[in-house]
Structure formats: structure tokens, C-alpha cells
Amino acid sequence: MVFGLANPDRFMRFTRPLMPVVWAAAVGLLLAGTWLSFTAPEDYQQLDTVRIMFVHVPAAWLGLAAYVALGVSSFFALVFRHPLADAAARAAALPGAVFTALALATGSLWGKPMWGAWWVWDARLTSVVVLFLFYVAYMALRAAIDDEAKAARAAAVLGLVGLVNLPIVKFSVDWWNTLHQPASLLRAEGPSMTAAHLTPLLVMGLAYMMLFTALWLTDIRTEVRRRRVLTMRARAAQEA
Template sequence: MFGLANPQRFMSFTRPLVPVLWVVAVALLLVGIWLSFTAPGDYQQGDTVRIMFVHVPASSLGLMAYSALGISSFFALVFRHPLADAAARAAALPGAAFTLLALVTGSLWGQPMWGTWWVWDARLTSVLVLFLFYLGYMALRSAIDDEARAARAAAILGLVGLINLPIVKFSVDWWNTLHQPASLLREGGTALAPVFLAPLLTMMAAYGALFLAVWLTSIRTEIVRRRVQSIRARMALEA
């Protein structure tokens, strides 16, 4: 793993891996969508239960992407490694997209279940804060012209945002909230019937493969951008 911290080795290793991830992500998405639409309606929620197959994976990937951003920020800040900084930067946009999708689908699911589009309970509020951390990270990087200073400032913000991850995860256990507790991973096993578990796990695997495909593609693009920028700077000095 640490050998891949070398940009050249990383580019060589991921060159054949990225197309495979894209193919796997598309295939799993197609299977997951088919399973989601062929699953029966819930006896209480009816067809609105299908939102779960989009909402739950999006929520999980929002947390996973920020974990990748935060850990990469740590290595970038402590070890000053440019590849770690590229990884953190590349995780921000897809992570924000997954978190926004979780917020939107959560509102669509909450309206028929709770009778309202939004409540300021612990889970929804902490996920909104997570989304704002993503936006703040991207805005901070864009606001500072000096890339080195922007990377350091954004890395610090990325590390601070890690504090919010356990709050999002355990908010339904720590506070009284409308949001239902965990159904998939909990003591005593899952509460989901197999007919709902299969499409949910398939969609979670699809989202995971999609994130990895987007993330690695973005890191590769960032490495190429920095190489081109370095070549241009060297040519300008020589001229």
C-alpha cells in the first residue's frame, strides 16, 4: 500500500484497474436497479420502501468518502505527500454528491413516513453538517490561490470534519430522534427481510465500486494536471 504512494507506481497500478471498476459499477447498478424494482412493497411503507435502496447506500458512501478525505488529509498534512493531497481533493466532489443524494432521498422518504420533508433531529442535522464540511473543503481550496497553502488549510478542515463522522453514525443511539435506528448492522443480526436485503447489498456494492472508480479516475486526473502544471512552470522559467 505504501509503495503505491509513489505517483508513478500508482498510475501504473490503477491504469488497468479503473476500467474494471467502471464495468463492475455499471453491472452492479443495473442488477441492483432490477432487484429494487422487482422487490415487493413493504406491508407498512408500501412502494416508498424502494427509496431505501438509494438512500442507505448514498448515506454510507457519504461517510466512507469523508473518511477517505480525512485520512488522506492526515497523510498530506503530516507527511506532506502530494499524492495524499490529490486523494483528499478527489474524494470531496463525489462525497458531496453522495451526501446530497442522501439528504434529498431522505426528505422524499420522510415526507410520506413522518408527514414532513425535514426535521432538525440529530441524524438529519449531522448529515447536513457533513455536507457543509464537503462544501467548505472545496470552497477553501478554491479561495486560496497558493496551492500549497490551500492544501494545508483544507487538510486541517478535513481533519476537523472527522469529528462529525461518529456523530452521524451513532446519533440515532445517543439522542431521541425520528430517524429509525440501524437495521442492517446491529446486535442480533439484520432486521431486513432477505427480499429487501439482496437489492440493498447489491446497491451498496454498486455505490462502493462507483465511488472507487470516480475517486481513482479523479486522482489520476489530478496527477496529470499537476505534471502538466509543473512542466509549464519549468518551461516558463527556461524561457
């Protein structure tokens, strides 16, 4: 089923009825998550600052998840030279960069009252900056090369190289002595957060995932249409 959707025509037919559902789910979850975030009680240590986490943590999750989508799509585009995989990699770059930038910005807003500094160059923060730079470099490389086929191959290689940074981001707090707090959810002894704070965090995480999915599919569909138009123009020019 999944490999069948690699055909652009099948992909377009399959995703057409899904688009309004995915967008509606994203908007609904965002509204619910925002309401839960503002009505959640203060944290006994972080006070009202805890509400920043409901934006920061899901943004960081999606920054990583979007790069996984970019890297896996780049692999299929480079190895199998499938245009839809290249379109998927290209479509993941901008939303991923935005989510990563949001994670960095909200992390700084949280860090000032909690750490007393807007920014510290510890392993987690530095590796997330590197992740953001990989997104920027991927988009810049595609824009810098006029030949789309060469741009796609070069960007795919860069996208695969960037995958090396993902485990560094994930495990940096475990591998090095870092100011950033360790994982609060995926722990052997269970989440360290109370249900009052865990619920809005998970709802916002799901909302961000649905929003990325909606943006990603929309961008892929737009790219497929763009390439079809270019192909039609090229054929018309040849016939003329």
C-alpha cells in the same frame, strides 16, 4: 504495497489496467441493483416507498465513507506532505458531497409519506447536513486560496476537523431521542430486513462503493496529470 503506491508513477501504472474493470463493475452492479430494487416486493408497512431506501441508505453510507477517505488522505497530506495524498483528499470531496446531498434529498422524499414532513431537525438529519457543509467548506476553501500549497494545508486541517462529526452521524440515533429509525443491518440480533429487501440494498451499496472508487481513482489520475503539466510548464518557463 500500499505505501509503494504513494509514488505517483507507481500509482498511475498500477491503476491504469484497473480503471476499465472498476468502471465496468460499477455499471454492472448499478444495473443489477436497480433491477432488484424495482422487482423487490412491497414492504408491509412502507409499501412502495421502501424502494427509496435502496438509493437513500447506500448514498448515506458513501457520504460517510468518502469523508473517511478525505480525512485519512488529509492526515497523510498534512503530516507527510505527500502530493498524492492531497490529490486523493481533493478527489474525494465532490463525489462525497454528491452522495451526501443524494442521501438528504431521498431522505426527504421518504420522510414525507412516512413521517408526514419533508424535514425534521433531529440529530441524525442535522449531523448529515453538517457533513454536507464540511464537504462544501472544504471545496470552497481550496478554491478561495490561490497558492495551492497553502490551500492544501488549510483544507487538510479542515478535513481533519470534520472527522469529529462522523461518529455523531453514526451514533446520533443511539445517543439522542431521534425520529430517524435505528440501524437495520449491524445489530446484535441480526438484520431486521427480509432477504427480499436486504439483497437489493446490499447490491446497491456495493454498486455505490464501486462507483465512488471509479470516480475517486479517475479524479486522482486526472489530478496527477494536471500537476505534471503544471510542473512541465514551470520548468519550460524557467529554461526560457
